[in-house]
Amino acid sequence: MELEPVTDVPEIRPGDDIAALVADRATLEPGDVLTVASTIVSKADGRTADLEAYPVSGRAREIADRIGALTDDEKDPRFAQAVLEESTELLIDCPFLLTETRFGHICVNAGIDRSNVPDHDLLLLPDRPAKSAERIRTGLVDRGIDDVAVIVTDTCGRPFRHGQRGVALGWAGMPASRDWRGELDRDGRELGVTVQSVVDELSSAANLVAGEGAGGTPAVVVRDWEFGDVAGSDELFRSVEDDLIRRALRQWEWGEDR
Template sequence: MELFAVEGIPEVRPGDDVGELIAERADLREGDVVCVSHSIVSKAEGRQADLSEFDPGPQAERIAERIGDLAGEAKDPRFAQAVVEESRELLTEEPLMLAVTRFGHISVNAGIDRSNVPDSDLLLLPEDPTASAERIHETLGVPVIVTDTSGRPFRQGQRGVAIGWAGMPAARDWRGERDRDGRELGVTVEAVVDELAAAANLLTGEGDDGLPVTVVRGFEFGDYEPHDGLFRSENADYVRDALREWEYDRDRLQGGDAGDADESDDERDDGEDR
């Protein structure tokens, strides 16, 4: 298997056809998988916004004040309002806004970026990334994964994840297969689209490389049962249940590992290359 970045993608504007931009610059083959950073999809779909568009309500004012108090600097309640409006639910409000997006992805600050957005203050996630992937897939004729970068529980740093996909299943279901000792696997479901998104992120980068599209060539799904349930269902998500009951203990946790503080910053700049 090999991966390569698609060169020459221009700055994307609202109304641009992302599929056509890729098709003009990538010599695709049957079996390729195209990973597309959400940023250019969001820009094409007009998902830029200015802070002036958000009128903060009491919840946003409270969140900004409390996070600002923790950070030791003022936080803009308009940004907090943007996160609230882009969320179906906030699992935590401090020390960071951990949001459930309207399409089921869970991310700090509802995935809103403030980096590599030349004409606006904010870049929001696509409203329906899987529908976006479907449109690009129809143009290219190969599987498409729309990616973002996000943090991980219990680990430092970010990695690429899939937030939408089309033309292939999300996962390989290994349940019923056997390991080398003959034991039947009972729980293993491999999140293939996340693995490909993470691999693509090694090429798209996090800064100013200008490489938002990666082609994966030679990947084989294999003879396994497909599985499309990437986002864990609420009734089986015990961590989500625990977070709903959790309260931030400022006395115990304030002044902890400084590396943990970056995700509470309202300037989410973990974004893929634009």
Template sequence: MQLFAVPDVPEIRPGDDLAAVVRDRVDLREDDVVCVASTVVSKAEGRLFDLEDFPAGPRAREIAQTLEAATGEEKDPRFAQAVLEESVDLLMESPFLLTETRFGHVGVNAGIDRSNVPDHDLLLLPKRPSESAERIRSELPADRVVVTDTCGRPFRHGQRGVAIGWAGMHASRDWRGETDRDGRELGVTVENVVDELAAAANLLTGEGDGGTPVVVVRDFEWGDHAGSDNHYRELAGDFVRQAIRGWQYE
């Protein structure tokens, strides 16, 4: 398997054709996986806003005050309002906002970005990233597209690349029913392939001003395994999330 960044990607503006940007810069193969940072997907889809677009309501002002008390830093209630509007569930409100987005992703501040946004205050995640991935895929020679983002993880320091949308492939590779080298049957192993590809791509896209938001994964083989589109845990089996619901920051 090889990975390479698509070179010379320009600053993406609302309405830009991301698929054309990629096609013009690299010769794709049918079995390539194209990993696209959510940043440029959001820019192309016009998900750029200013803080004044989110007048703070009472709940947002309350949250901002709670965060200020916990962190000792001034917090803009308009940002809290933007997070609330992009979320369907608020798991934690102190010492940071941990939320579930409309498409199921759980992350800090609903994934709202404030970096690499030259003309606005905020960059929101795509509304429906898998639909975004499908639109891009439909206009590329490559059959598989993954929309990536970076996210922190419980019990781990730092951030890693994760998949928030995908098209043309399953999210997870199911090893259950297969055997290990000693012939023991695997009973629980389900490999989240789209997250692994996103993490690999993130090694090339980076986190700063590199300007390489698209990475091509070449010669990745799925193998003879079953697959599924299970990506986010169901609440009934997400025991960490259930525990967070009853936890309070002190």
């Protein structure tokens, strides 16, 4: 497998055609996977905002005051309001905000970024990353570039571990996972639970060469990787019924002595 960053991508503006920008800077072949950072997808979709656009509710002020008192650092209630408006559920409200986005991704602060946004205060996640991935893939097809899968990625922290890794937010042209259930291991035992999230694994691999911060590259071409002769699945985000952690968090409050 080869990973090649797409270099010299300019600062993205609302309305920019990401498929065209990538096609002009990379040679794409059938079977490739193109990973695209959600940062540039959001910028192309105009998903930027300023703090003054968020009138503060009592809930947002309460959250900001509570976290500020705990961390001894004043928190802007307008930011808390932005997080609330970008979320469908607030799972943790102290000592940080852990939320579910509209498309089912659970992350800190609804994934709102405050870095690499030159003209605004905030960069919001794409509204529908799967549709964004499909739009980029269609744009490549319109330029005669067929059979290229697209993954919209982000970096995300993980429970129980330090550090962030690349994860998939939306994808098109490939299944999300290899479903090994029903296959046999080397000893002939049937696998009962193994579902391999390949869109997350490819996002993480791409992030190794994409980089972070000022030196980051927003798109990476993955070549000579094959899905293999295994059943595919598009299930990535757990449903509430299957998610024991989310159900436990709904009953937990910060500061409980138990």
